[in-house]
Amino acid sequence: MPIVELLNARSHDRAGFACGEPTLERYLREQASQHHRDGIATTHVLVEPAAPARILGYYSLSAAQLLFEELLEQGRQRLPRYPVPAVRMGRLAVATLEQGRGLGSLLLAHAVSRCLDLRSQLGARVLLVDALHENAGTFYRAFGFRPTAADALTLYLPLGRP
Amino acid sequence: MVNTAARLDLRLGVAEKARIARAAALRGVPVSAFVRDAVLRDVENVMTAALTVSLSAAESKRFLKAFDAPFKPNARLKVALARVAASR
Numbered sequence: 001m002p003i004v005e006l007l008n009a010r011s012h013d014r015a016g017f018a019c020g021e022p023t024l025e026r027y028l029r030e031q032a033s034q035h036h037r038d039g040i041a042t043t044h045v046l047v048e049p050a051a052p053a054r055i056l057g058y059y060s061l062s063a064a065q066l067l068f069e070e071l072l073e074q075g076r077q078r079l080p081r082y083p084v085p086a087v088r089m090g091r092l093a094v095a096t097l098e099q100g101r102g103l104g105s106l107l108l109a110h111a112v113s114r115c116l117d118l119r120s121q122l123g124a125r126v127l128l129v130d131a132l133h134e135n136a137g138t139f140y141r142a143f144g145f146r147p148t149a150a151d152a153l154t155l156y157l158p159l160g161r162p
Numbered sequence: 163m164v165n166t167a168a169r170l171d172l173r174l175g176v177a178e179k180a181r182i183a184r185a186a187a188l189r190g191v192p193v194s195a196f197v198r199d200a201v202l203r204d205v206e207n208v209m210t211a212a213l214t215v216s217l218s219a220a221e222s223k224r225f226l227k228a229f230d231a232p233f234k235p236n237a238r239l240k241v242a243l244a245r246v247a248a249s250r
Contacts, residue, residue: 001249023206031206040207064213068222083214084229109242116233125229128215144236149218156217158225160233 002056002103004110007043009033017055017095021132024093028058035060041090044114046107057094057103059111064088066126066156086156087115088128092136108143112157120162127157 007014007028014029032043041062045055065083089111094103115127129145131137131153141147145155174182186196217225228234235243 003249023202026203027206030203064215066225067214067216068225069216069219086215088215105238105242106245109239109246112235112239113243113246126225143239143242146221146224148215148221152218154215156215156221156225158228158231158233160228161230 002046002048002106004044004046004107005052007032007036007045007058011053012045012047012055013053014055017058017093018097019057019093020096021093023132024091027060027091028055028093032058032060035062043091044107044110046094046103046110055095056098057092057107059092059107060090061111061114062088062090063122064128066128084125085123086126086128087118087122087124088130090130092129104139105143108140115159119159123162125159127159129155129157131155 005012014032017025017028019025028043032041035041036043041060043058043060046057047054048056064086066086067083092104092107092111094107112127115124118124128148129140131140133153137147137153137155140155143157145157148154148156182197183193186193189196191199
């Protein structure tokens with residue numbers, strides 16, 4: 001059973017990761033570690049314990065906030081006055097050779113589970129995901145995510161009350 | 163493979179262009195590829211740093227209903243979460 005670990009630039013083979021999406025490959029190779037150092041985003045990689053250097057997939061998380069548009073006064077009263085704290089999964093990728101094994105679902109569920117833990121510690125009430133294209137959007141919608149606006153490629157999943 | 167259907171023209175100083183050309187030569191790539199890659203890298207940084215997302219009015223209304231309710235995963239997410247819980 002693969003496990004999820006925090007990306008370690010020394011031990012994980014970032015250059016060997018190929019998923020068919022150049023932006024997702026480049027992010028892992030060139031920016032993920034820097035974003036971690038700068039506190040912009042954390043990257044979590046999926047590996048088999050027996051071959052711990054080989055990255056099967058990854059997701060990255062950052063902090064975000066969610067604003068509400070054009071609410072009626074009546075609705076606004078039920079809102080907290082500050083924006084809702086959110087976790088944003090900016091990227092999720094599975095290695096080309098590993099696709100079709102359900103690892104995308106595993107990574108997504110892992111991220112959701114992590115967010116449910118964070119909910120009580122950080123007050124995060126929603127998980128936002130950025131879909132790279134319409135196909136990715138379909139993947140997230142199957143797990144109950146909804147587009148933040150019509151045709152938007154950013155989707156959300158309410159995390160409920162802690 | 164870069165899709166070259168779109169163009170981006172920009173004005174810049176002679177000295178700036180010389181510096182860019184020198185840097186591209188040092189890296190051993192054409193100036194256009196160097197500039198494109200550098201800009202795209204910065205685009206990623208900006209996107210990642212973009213902190214705020216807005217919900218449309220319709221989705222805001224829907225979200226409010228879920229806001230104080232317990233977490234309610236759909237069937238598919240429930241199965242995936244159970245798989246994660248079993249692996250811990």
